[in-house]
Amino acid sequence: MLMPPDQVTYYQTVWNIVRQIPTGQVATYGQIATMIPPPESVNPPDYDRIAPRWVGYAMNAVSARDAQDIPWWRVINSKGGISLAEGSQSATLQRSRLESEGIIFNEKDQVDFNQCGWNGPDDDWLRENDLSKPRPLRKPPKDKPEQMNLL
């Protein structure tokens, strides 16, 4: 079996992660990038800024055929907005699909990560796939002010 180029591996890793995003939740490009170990050719400090773009390339490379298999619309940018060209057919489709999953966009066309942000795959899945745990997008709800948790 032929060994695929690194790029193919990277893209497939991205797609595998995107497949794990549950209905009604969203992940960011940067969040997905932090799960994937940096290639040796990249300086680790640079990786955090470079890799999110690679995730964007991977999403751009999702073919129409694969799109059935990959919930590409659940990947948005770090500001909580849709990165596709505003007004484009793709952007409209992405937003409508998210809204049909119950996701709310505010007046600035951004979602609330505390409400719909994804905190990453299960630990078991991450371990099986040799991936790192991402920074959670959704902070633990402090809905009980009277109950102060341990620091």
Add this chain to the structure above:
DNA sequence: CGTTTGACTACGC
């Protein structure tokens, strides 16, 4: 074949 252009993000003003 050099240039441009992205589905990005952290950081410095």
Add this chain to the structure above:
DNA sequence: CGCGTAGCCAAAC
């Protein structure tokens, strides 16, 4: 907060 920029992979011009 908003704006500009660096960082750098591929694919389309």
